[in-house]
Amino acid sequence: MKLPLISAAVIALALPAFAEGTVDTSSWNQGGGEQDEALSLVPDHENGIETYEVCSACHQLNGWGLEDGTFPQIAHQHKDVIIKQLADIRALNRDNPTMYPFALPSEIGGAQSIADVAEYISKLPMNPNNGKGPGTDLAHGEQLYKDNCTRCHGENGEGDNAKFYPRIQGQHYKYLVRQFQWIRDGKRRNANPDMVQQIKGFTDADMDAVLDYVSRQQPDPSIVAAPDWENPDFE
Numbered sequence: 001m002k003l004p005l006i007s008a009a010v011i012a013l014a015l016p017a018f019a020e021g022t023v024d025t026s027s028w029n030q031g032g033g034e035q036d037e038a039l040s041l042v043p044d045h046e047n048g049i050e051t052y053e054v055c056s057a058c059h060q061l062n063g064w065g066l067e068d069g070t071f072p073q074i075a076h077q078h079k080d081v082i083i084k085q086l087a088d089i090r091a092l093n094r095d096n097p098t099m100y101p102f103a104l105p106s107e108i109g110g111a112q113s114i115a116d117v118a119e120y121i122s123k124l125p126m127n128p129n130n131g132k133g134p135g136t137d138l139a140h141g142e143q144l145y146k147d148n149c150t151r152c153h154g155e156n157g158e159g160d161n162a163k164f165y166p167r168i169q170g171q172h173y174k175y176l177v178r179q180f181q182w183i184r185d186g187k188r189r190n191a192n193p194d195m196v197q198q199i200k201g202f203t204d205a206d207m208d209a210v211l212d213y214v215s216r217q218q219p220d221p222s223i224v225a226a227p228d229w230e231n232p233d234f235e
Contacts, residue, residue, distance in 0.1 A: 035087035037111040039080060044112065048120030049233045051113045054102065055121075061231045063124040067131035069174025075124035076223045078161035082118035085190075094190040125225035131172035133212025137205070141213030144206055148198055149214075157217040170224075173215035180207050 055074075059065050063075030074082070088094040089103050101107070108117070153159055157169030168176065182188040184199050184207070202210075218224070 033087060033091060034111045034114060035084055038083045038087065038114040038118070041112055041115040043119035044116045045120065047109075047113060048116035048118075051108050051117040052120050052233075054108050055117065056234070061234045062127070062225070062229065063121055063231075064127040064130075065172060065175065067172055067174070069131065069172050069176075069178055072175045073127050073130055073171055074121050075225075076126045076219065077121060077167055078159055078164075079118045079122040080161045081159065081164055081166045082121055083114055084164050086114050086118070088190045094188065124231070125229060126170050126219050126223055128224050128227055130170045130215065131174060132215045133173040133208065135212060135216075137209040138213050138216070140206075141209035141211070144202075144210040145213050149210070152192075152195075156219075157214055158219070167219070168214050169217040170219050171215060173211060176211040176214060177207065180211060 056063075058071045059074050060071075063073065065071040065073040085094065086103060089096050089100060090105075092100075096103075105113075108114075149157075152163070152165045153168055154165075157167065157171075159165045159167040159169075179188065180199070180202075183191040183196060184202060186196070199207075
């Protein structure tokens, strides 16, 4: 199966939403358009495989991305999170100029393809050895996570599909750092504004510590691949 030279990437999906308390998602997730259409569709597995071909050149055939943080791990990300992020990029609600041309309907298809590839990615087993931080301030990171992150991302970074909060457990540390910086510094337009407010006082040392801790939170073993796993859909 021939792969593209450039990925349509299914995006930077580990959007940290570290807001404290009950979050009114209407303030940051307006829905409508392709997002609502894709959420209502029944996914087609075979088309999901075909659409993922465009994504695999960057995110890898296994969906594990790259440890250097250039591309995030997207394997087993929540389906509705993937749909929201793709729809936001296509609606120009999230800046991603490198990916945008390849996420267009002319490249990967319409709302049905968004639903299909999101479902496909959400079933891929996760990387058993994601990129982690230096491990130098984990106690501080753990406390920051408990104080600021658990109500949205869960006790172990598992996220919440129904509320569009991404799974951040098992994500590459360097990718988490980049996205956190962009959100804190106002460079990610589709970020939850309650989260932006929550983390605006984080120093770089705070950021490094909490994301180092997050990078070490491991998913349930049932959704993690064996170290030598290869995607059978692309053999």
